[in-house]
Amino acid sequence: MAVYTDVSAEDLGRFLAGYDLGELLSYKGIAEGVENSNFLVHTGSGHYILTLYEKRVAAGDVPFFLALMEHLASRGITCPQPVKNRSGQALGELCGRPAAIVTFLDGMWMRRPDAGHCAAVGEALARMHLAGADFAGQRRNTLSVTGWRPLFEQAADRADSLQHGMRATIEEELGKLEKSWPRDLPQGVIHADLFPDNVFFLGDRLSGLIDFYFACTDTLAFDVAICLNAWCFEPDHSYNVTKGRNLLAAYIKTRPLSDAERNALPMLARGAAMRFLLTRLVDWLNVPAGALVQPKNPLEYFRKLRFHQKAASVHDYGLPAEGTRA
Amino acid sequence: MAVYTDVSAEDLGRFLAGYDLGELLSYKGIAEGVENSNFLVHTGSGHYILTLYEKRVAAGDVPFFLALMEHLASRGITCPQPVKNRSGQALGELCGRPAAIVTFLDGMWMRRPDAGHCAAVGEALARMHLAGADFAGQRRNTLSVTGWRPLFEQAADRADSLQHGMRATIEEELGKLEKSWPRDLPQGVIHADLFPDNVFFLGDRLSGLIDFYFACTDTLAFDVAICLNAWCFEPDHSYNVTKGRNLLAAYIKTRPLSDAERNALPMLARGAAMRFLLTRLVDWLNVPAGALVQPKNPLEYFRKLRFHQKAASVHDYGLPAEGTRA
Numbered sequence: 001m002a003v004y005t006d007v008s009a010e011d012l013g014r015f016l017a018g019y020d021l022g023e024l025l026s027y028k029g030i031a032e033g034v035e036n037s038n039f040l041v042h043t044g045s046g047h048y049i050l051t052l053y054e055k056r057v058a059a060g061d062v063p064f065f066l067a068l069m070e071h072l073a074s075r076g077i078t079c080p081q082p083v084k085n086r087s088g089q090a091l092g093e094l095c096g097r098p099a100a101i102v103t104f105l106d107g108m109w110m111r112r113p114d115a116g117h118c119a120a121v122g123e124a125l126a127r128m129h130l131a132g133a134d135f136a137g138q139r140r141n142t143l144s145v146t147g148w149r150p151l152f153e154q155a156a157d158r159a160d161s162l163q164h165g166m167r168a169t170i171e172e173e174l175g176k177l178e179k180s181w182p183r184d185l186p187q188g189v190i191h192a193d194l195f196p197d198n199v200f201f202l203g204d205r206l207s208g209l210i211d212f213y214f215a216c217t218d219t220l221a222f223d224v225a226i227c228l229n230a231w232c233f234e235p236d237h238s239y240n241v242t243k244g245r246n247l248l249a250a251y252i253k254t255r256p257l258s259d260a261e262r263n264a265l266p267m268l269a270r271g272a273a274m275r276f277l278l279t280r281l282v283d284w285l286n287v288p289a290g291a292l293v294q295p296k297n298p299l300e301y302f303r304k305l306r307f308h309q310k311a312a313s314v315h316d317y318g319l320p321a322e323g324t325r326a
Numbered sequence: 327m328a329v330y331t332d333v334s335a336e337d338l339g340r341f342l343a344g345y346d347l348g349e350l351l352s353y354k355g356i357a358e359g360v361e362n363s364n365f366l367v368h369t370g371s372g373h374y375i376l377t378l379y380e381k382r383v384a385a386g387d388v389p390f391f392l393a394l395m396e397h398l399a400s401r402g403i404t405c406p407q408p409v410k411n412r413s414g415q416a417l418g419e420l421c422g423r424p425a426a427i428v429t430f431l432d433g434m435w436m437r438r439p440d441a442g443h444c445a446a447v448g449e450a451l452a453r454m455h456l457a458g459a460d461f462a463g464q465r466r467n468t469l470s471v472t473g474w475r476p477l478f479e480q481a482a483d484r485a486d487s488l489q490h491g492m493r494a495t496i497e498e499e500l501g502k503l504e505k506s507w508p509r510d511l512p513q514g515v516i517h518a519d520l521f522p523d524n525v526f527f528l529g530d531r532l533s534g535l536i537d538f539y540f541a542c543t544d545t546l547a548f549d550v551a552i553c554l555n556a557w558c559f560e561p562d563h564s565y566n567v568t569k570g571r572n573l574l575a576a577y578i579k580t581r582p583l584s585d586a587e588r589n590a591l592p593m594l595a596r597g598a599a600m601r602f603l604l605t606r607l608v609d610w611l612n613v614p615a616g617a618l619v620q621p622k623n624p625l626e627y628f629r630k631l632r633f634h635q636k637a638a639s640v641h642d643y644g645l646p647a648e649g650t651r652a
């Protein structure tokens with residue numbers, strides 16, 4: 001939950017004067033999201049989300065994110081749509097920060113997703129990957145394998161304060177990941193952060209995807225691996241194979257996984273666990289005084305990593321092994 | 327900013343099933359308010375505010391607050407209106423907490439109120455006091471003079487850690503307040519927390535009052551003194567006499583202050599500064615680990631108290647002294 005930058009009514013009114021959205025009627029900071037400041041804005045023409053991009057989002061990347069949301073929507077993916085101002089620009093500046101207005105999307109995120117929700121997210125992810133196939137934008141994933149060691153170096157000397165042996169385990173695992181990371185799998189636009197709080201449902205129907213601010217060009221199956229980590233573990237950190245089967249089966253029904261992608265899945269899942277373990281570890285060890293955001297516990301992903309290290313094949317994730325080369 | 331209790335879509339859906347508000351379409355935690363958890367809820371019939379009353383609000387007091395909002399609205403004061411469920415109840419329970427739905431009010435609160443806003447709040451406060459005159463409910467103000475010493479005792483031994491001499495200053499001031507506190511002034515329903523974030527404007531027009539969760543039965547002029555503290559000081563803690571004059575002049579145009587009330591105003595302003603100094607001091611010294619709310623700095627009210635201690639009469643607050651007995 002976060003609003004890092006408060007906005008005065010006068011400043012917001014001036015910003016909105018550049019848009020055809022009618023009069024400003026109200027705005028409230030939203031206690032969701034950990035990277036940016038988000039406001040729910042009511043104007044004469046409806047409800048919108050205003051986002052101020054805070055320092056962890058590079059200003060130069062925002063046009064990529066906004067263009068991607070437009071592209072995906074034009075291909076039938078329900079996601080927030082950037083609203084352009086009278087000059088045709090979706091990106092502006094407010095309180096010294098890059099700022100954009102996007103359409104408001106109804107729907108609720110599932111605090112306790114069940115196996116049915118996992119199937120829905122598997123299908124939506126595959127549809128998003130297909131819809132992104134002809135997107136022209138490119139953005140390197142700074143949080144993939146080459147980005148992990150610099151993160152680890154920020155946290156290494158204090159990692160064992162969280163759990164004895166964590167430093168050595170990460171060090172050894174990083175070496176394996178750097179050596180064995182799959183580099184020849186199908187690439188494309190990935191969401192890279194499709195956690196439950198970024199997927200909206202209305203009743204049991206998936207109604208939209210939000211928060212594309214980690215989206216990038218990377219291995220499509222890595223996105224699947226991120227979702228397995230984010231959706232298919234129970235609160236006690238045990239893997240729920242029914243959820244995994246549902247997610248994978250729904251994904252491959254829309255976008256089949258090649259044998260190479262299937263074989264790589266355990267390694268990709270290890271990498272996905274490592275990516276979230278490391279960013280959480282760095283955040284955990286660097287909580288500023290007076291922080292308004294409670295950092296997420298890195299141990300959750302340390303335990304998930306342990307699971308993936310023991311997985312022998314995609315079969316352990318719930319997908320039947322047939323069709324997979326031995 | 328705060329959402330202390332997260333609510334799942336399933337739980338909220340079940341709660342809303344008891345109301346005639348249509349289908350749940352979305353809800354988002356609001357990063358405002360420091361006492362309760364607030365959500366902006368969108369249903370088939372419109373937008374609402376859902377409040378979960380957290381531990382600092384006594385469950386037994388909530389019916390008083392809800393009845394007051396209904397009463398004031400029936401007397402022409404724009405404030406959120408409690409929505410009743412199918413059993414005719416405005417107060418329910420959600421996630422183990424007392425919970426209520428109120429109507430959504432458009433409007434923005436002023437981060438940098440000017441003298442015009444101060445006049446508007448003075449008039450609105452007087453109108454609220456008149457509108458509350460025939461309200462049957464009663465609630466003792468637990469944060470008036472008899473409540474201050476117990477607060478001080480929680481903080482006394484660490485008060486000097488904030489500013490040298492604070493403990494002795496508060497101790498001495500408390501003695502004076504307890505001895506000289508005005509007890510025979512007109513009583514009624516007061517808001518008791520009418521800070522800028524609880525007053526909405528649309529353009530320059532005051533459009534509504536919110537957050538009645540400190541409202542109680544107390545000295546009406548004490549509410550004026552709270553507003554002088556909350557609205558008429560600059561960010562550097564200097565008193566802006568133009569703002570004070572505007573607030574007081576607008577108030578007395580709607581509800582004249584008696585001579586006794588005018589004479590008591592400096593003492594009431596000292597008490598109001600003491601009340602917020604003490605609650606902020608206790609909060610400041612008791613921030614729990616992982617707190618999601620940044621406590622407000624008590625020193626602001628220590629400085630305001632110093633100003634009030636030097637005030638000789640209501641004239642120092644901007645009101646002409648004529649009509650005041652010497």
